[in-house]
Amino acid sequence: MSKSDLMDDRSLNGNILIVDDKADNLRLLSRMLGQRGYEVRSAISGSAALMAVRALPPDLILLDINMPAMNGYQVCEELKACEQTGAIPVIFLSALSDTADKVKAFRVGGADYITKPFQVEEVLARVENQLTLRQMQLKLQQSNQTLMQEVQQRKQAQDILQDSEAALRQRTQELEVALEELRLTQMQLVQSEKMSSLGQLVAGVAHEINNPINFIHGNLRPARDYAEHLLMLIHAYQKSAPTPPELQAQMDSIDLEFVKQDLPQLLESMQVGIDRIMGIVRSLRTFSRLDEADIKTVDLHDGLDSTLMILSNRIKQDNHQDGSSDGVEIVKRYGDLPRVECYPGQLNQVFMNILTNALDAIEDGNSQCLAQGRSPIPGQVTISTWMTEAQTVHIGILDNGPGMPDSVQQRLFDPFFTTKPIGRGTGLGMSISYRIITERHRGTLTCTSTLGQGTEFVITIPLQQSRSQPQPRQREEAGLSPEPC
Incomplete structure (x- = not known):
């Protein structure tokens, strides 16, 4: 056999x-x-x-x-x-x-x-x-x-031969589309698992911090009132009764006058710190948005600000004595935007991918400057938002990194394409971001980059989303890469 x-x-x-x-x-x-x-x-x-x-x-x-x-x-x-x-x-x-x-x-x-x-x-x-x-x-x-x-x-019959060749091309194309869809599905599975884990971690941390912070915040106001009452009582006692020598010695040892001046300031500083932590918790919850998998009407600026909060450890600046500073300056040029219908969790994922790439590019550019004996250029990322008469919202993210050559721009949105070393990038972020914007939001994601002058990504999405699922673009149906930026 x-x-x-x-x-x-x-x-x-x-x-x-x-x-x-x-x-x-x-x-x-x-x-x-x-x-x-x-x-x-x-x-x-x-x-x-x-x-x-x-x-x-x-x-x-x-x-x-x-x-x-x-x-x-x-x-x-x-x-x-x-x-x-x-x-x-x-x-x-x-x-x-x-x-x-x-x-x-x-x-x-x-x-x-x-x-x-x-x-x-x-x-x-x-x-x-x-x-x-x-x-x-x-x-x-x-x-x-x-x-x-x-x-x-049937090679003698030209018409039949042409029909057969067309059928062959059609069947081959169908297989290529099926294989590409499977590959993209696998790609999304890997990246979605990563982002889901991040969202769950952020939401969990926000929840765990929120309860004790609310407890402290709720008790801080009564504590300030009690302190004021006690200070008023001490002041009244000092005016109405003589102070025994033993009590005066104790007051001098604890520096009562300083305590009376410093205690309200200390409580006020605690209030400022609690308000700051509560703002961070709100930003974490805005970024995770685990309960907003469907279309929601949201403020896009909240999503951008929450993403910047998550990345704050990478953009924080430390000033030096010589006037230089580390970190990246964030310039916000927010326009007057209405609330926008979108998938907020997925849109935050796009913001995270683009901003992370911008910060990586600036860091790589400064590393190249140091390696060549030149002073690094202060990093800057400019975020702009504006509306058009066509009821379309635009979000522009511009960095002053080293820019990209044309060969990289042509493949920027291809799955698994990355210029980063193993361990720093998988080549999934920009491909998934492109699909989120074009397929889920019926918008566009474009890139303009010049070597030595930086890179700008521009996201455009309509103000209102269709409740029906949009179809993929024709180039992607044919298994081709998206249009190059």
Whole structure:
């Protein structure tokens, strides 16, 4: 019996190879998938997995990363380097949860990534998704082969040949769109998980701080009143009765006159500090907006200010004796904007991505200046907002960083494209920001940059949003990158 006959006789639900050096994991996954009707094989090492794949290529591979001798990344790279096995989808199963580990898994050719400990339903759903896509690919390959044969047979009939070529292009384009949608969905899953964790952390911190701060704030006013009453009582006593020598000595030791002057100022300083903390808590809650997943009518300036509050540790300035300062100056040129219909949590995510990139660019530019023996340029980010007669809101974010070359601008909104070193960026932020603005808000996100003169991002969104979900732009439907900035 030939290898193709063996492949045809496999389970209709798909043949799955599980690779893990832990026997317990193999047993659990084999039992779970076997109960769903999948044909399951297992391998306890990377070398054993490669032998099993060459003997009988599976429809899908579940691959652990941390294995002795040969880790999952190496196994996946070797599979993708081989023409016979390069198209087999690989789902990584690993306890590694850092974004850098997930990005590396996708870069070596992984189709999906599941973090241990995993949920049974999640594993089954992702397995079914990859097998369905694999079946579509095989059917499309078979259809393409059939179509090419028809083209060869009918090459004398020019009209039929043209129709066949058009059909081939259409089917290929459909597959490219399907693959691109899957890739973008995976990209959004990684970034959404990161931003959701940040939002939950910010909301949790704000909630935990809010209760004791409200308690202190509520009791500070009575404490000031009580202090004033006690000082009034001491003053009245001093006027109406002689002071015994022992009491006078005690008053001198504690410097009563100074306490009477300083205590109200001390309580006033405490009030200013509490008001400042309450403002920070409000900014944290505005930024997280976990309860505003739907369209809301909000003040965009509140979202910008809350994002700046989150980044305050990076823009705070320290003045030196020589007149220089560290940090970045924020210049706000806010226009008179009405409240805008939007997805506030997602819009705050866009503000965070753009402002973070601006601060990174300024820091990198100053590092280059120091490396070349030149004095760093004081960093500045200018945020402008304005309205147009077309009922469109504009938000401009301009930095005085080193700017970008045209080659970087052309790929700025491509998924996984980044100029930052590993660990500092994943190449997801600007791509997701573009989709949030163009698809979710029916607006535009453009970039203008000149080397040595800085970079400006301009966001435009209509004042009112449609309640129906907008369709992706035609260039993205064709699997192409967005228009370059």
